[in-house]
Amino acid sequence: MANRTGQGPARAPRRADGLSRELIIRTAIDMLDSGGEKALTLRALTVRLRTGYGAIYHHVADKDDLLAAAADQVITGVTASTADGSSDPRTALRALALSLFDAIDAHPWVGADFSRQPWRPALLDFYESVGRLVGDLGVQHEARFDAAGALVNYVLGVAAQNAANARLLAGGAADRETFLENAAQQWAQIDPGRYPFVHAAATHLSEHDDREQFLVGVDIFLAGVATLR
Amino acid sequence: MANRTGQGPARAPRRADGLSRELIIRTAIDMLDSGGEKALTLRALTVRLRTGYGAIYHHVADKDDLLAAAADQVITGVTASTADGSSDPRTALRALALSLFDAIDAHPWVGADFSRQPWRPALLDFYESVGRLVGDLGVQHEARFDAAGALVNYVLGVAAQNAANARLLAGGAADRETFLENAAQQWAQIDPGRYPFVHAAATHLSEHDDREQFLVGVDIFLAGVATLR
DNA sequence: ACCTGAACACCGTTCAAGT
DNA sequence: ACCTGAACACCGTTCAAGT
Numbered sequence: 001m002a003n004r005t006g007q008g009p010a011r012a013p014r015r016a017d018g019l020s021r022e023l024i025i026r027t028a029i030d031m032l033d034s035g036g037e038k039a040l041t042l043r044a045l046t047v048r049l050r051t052g053y054g055a056i057y058h059h060v061a062d063k064d065d066l067l068a069a070a071a072d073q074v075i076t077g078v079t080a081s082t083a084d085g086s087s088d089p090r091t092a093l094r095a096l097a098l099s100l101f102d103a104i105d106a107h108p109w110v111g112a113d114f115s116r117q118p119w120r121p122a123l124l125d126f127y128e129s130v131g132r133l134v135g136d137l138g139v140q141h142e143a144r145f146d147a148a149g150a151l152v153n154y155v156l157g158v159a160a161q162n163a164a165n166a167r168l169l170a171g172g173a174a175d176r177e178t179f180l181e182n183a184a185q186q187w188a189q190i191d192p193g194r195y196p197f198v199h200a201a202a203t204h205l206s207e208h209d210d211r212e213q214f215l216v217g218v219d220i221f222l223a224g225v226a227t228l229r
Numbered sequence: 230m231a232n233r234t235g236q237g238p239a240r241a242p243r244r245a246d247g248l249s250r251e252l253i254i255r256t257a258i259d260m261l262d263s264g265g266e267k268a269l270t271l272r273a274l275t276v277r278l279r280t281g282y283g284a285i286y287h288h289v290a291d292k293d294d295l296l297a298a299a300a301d302q303v304i305t306g307v308t309a310s311t312a313d314g315s316s317d318p319r320t321a322l323r324a325l326a327l328s329l330f331d332a333i334d335a336h337p338w339v340g341a342d343f344s345r346q347p348w349r350p351a352l353l354d355f356y357e358s359v360g361r362l363v364g365d366l367g368v369q370h371e372a373r374f375d376a377a378g379a380l381v382n383y384v385l386g387v388a389a390q391n392a393a394n395a396r397l398l399a400g401g402a403a404d405r406e407t408f409l410e411n412a413a414q415q416w417a418q419i420d421p422g423r424y425p426f427v428h429a430a431a432t433h434l435s436e437h438d439d440r441e442q443f444l445v446g447v448d449i450f451l452a453g454v455a456t457l458r
Numbered sequence: 459a460c461c462t463g464a465a466c467a468c469c470g471t472t473c474a475a476g477t
Numbered sequence: 478a479c480c481t482g483a484a485c486a487c488c489g490t491t492c493a494a495g496t
Contacts, residue, residue, distance in 0.1 A: 161347055164345055164347055
């Protein structure tokens with residue numbers, strides 16, 4: 001009935017270069033880094049890649065698959081690069097934990113994804129390294145599984161925290177400085193009579209370094225592991 | 230134009246008893262417990278409460294508010310009940326951590342919510358108790374903030390893990406036994422040459438108790454804290 | 459004040475149809 | 478094989494209208 005000839009429904013021109021799973025994942029990482037978890041929508045992805053939904057679903061199973069693949073991509077190699085075996089186990093464990101912390105600090109959405117799916121293959125190398133190094137510390141048998149498991153839980157716990165903080169920062173708040181000040185002020189208003197510790201912690205918050213505190217936690221942990229030997 | 234008289238659009242009868250924020254939250258908890266996080270939709274809530282969207286939005290700000298209120302409700306009182314001060318700090322810390330573990334184990338969606346929003350007021354009592362008890366252990370000044378913070382991160386990390394496991398269990402898998410067996414079998418197929426530790430851990434998985442391992446982690450932690458004194 | 463429910467602005471996902 | 482994009486089945490949320 002309508003005009004078959006003349007200007008049609010104005011289809012967008014087909015991509016000249018081919019689409020690939022790798023390009024999709026790379027683009028997704030970029031969108032997640034700059035806009036957070038909520039910025040990655042299939043619609044936005046089709047716009048960025050100048051393509052259609054079907055093209056994307058031809059290369060990835062679904063959105064979860066894409067998110068997991070993006071997280072894997074970011075983490076792969078991070079752990080392997082620090083395990084050069086030249087240092088003592090304690091130093092190596094600190095470096096290993098710190099490398100994962102830094103990677104998740106740079107890409108907070110990865111922390112959220114791993115706390116949802118902690119059994120991703122990309123974490124295998126991390127688990128393996130932690131387990132071996134804990135063994136090198138002299139911890140054997142069941143205690144080794146317990147110690148390695150607890151350390152991994154601690155690291156993933158901090159990762160989830162980081163992701164939560166990043167979510168807060170992404171929403172409106174200008175920069176990290178003012179956000180922390182606001183948070184500290186809110187905490188400072190907590191009744192010092194009823195919550196003396198939290199109140200004191202809030203006062204302490206402005207001069208506190210997440211990375212530093214993470215390392216202190218690892219050290220506390222390693223000191224505890226040493227008593228298992 | 231259409232029939233104003235006769236049977237109208239068949240409106241559902243108005244609720245006899247009044248709706249309340251408390252009833253909405255209680256119903257939400259029930260739905261979350263029985264169906265997991267994805268079972269709580271506004272649509273399902275209107276059906277369960279035989280009401281409309283506006284009625285619910287009159288009592289809660291939005292879905293996040295509802296979810297947070299539900300998590301608060303579950304956790305409130307849990308930590309306070311264990312702090313009777315009659316036991317030594319170490320025993321009290323174990324009991325405190327365990328009470329939070331058990332609460333989140335019974336309501337895994339709470340763990341997911343707290344790892345997203347760790348600064349909920351309901352956790353204030355938990356932070357406060359942990360901080361005071363760590364102080365009672367003889368840890369003072371900055372070390373006290375570091376130790377308490379790390380312990381809280383560990384507990385929330387385990388909580389997130391629990392939530393992730395519950396999500397897996399909720400999806401199709403029959404019961405916990407067969408799920409763990411399947412998981413163990415998958416892990417057992419991991420190349421023992423490349424991943425000897427993970428392979429050994431998988432073998433160990435069937436005879437492992439989450440609650441027990443959580444407590445071992447707390448103990449490792451407390452042993453490490455003792456070295457700070 | 460409290461409630462109703464059609465309507466709106468989004469999601470992720472599918473699939474017949476094109477090249 | 479690879480891609481297009483209208484259509485579908487959902488979401489959370491709003492709001493004019495009712496009592």
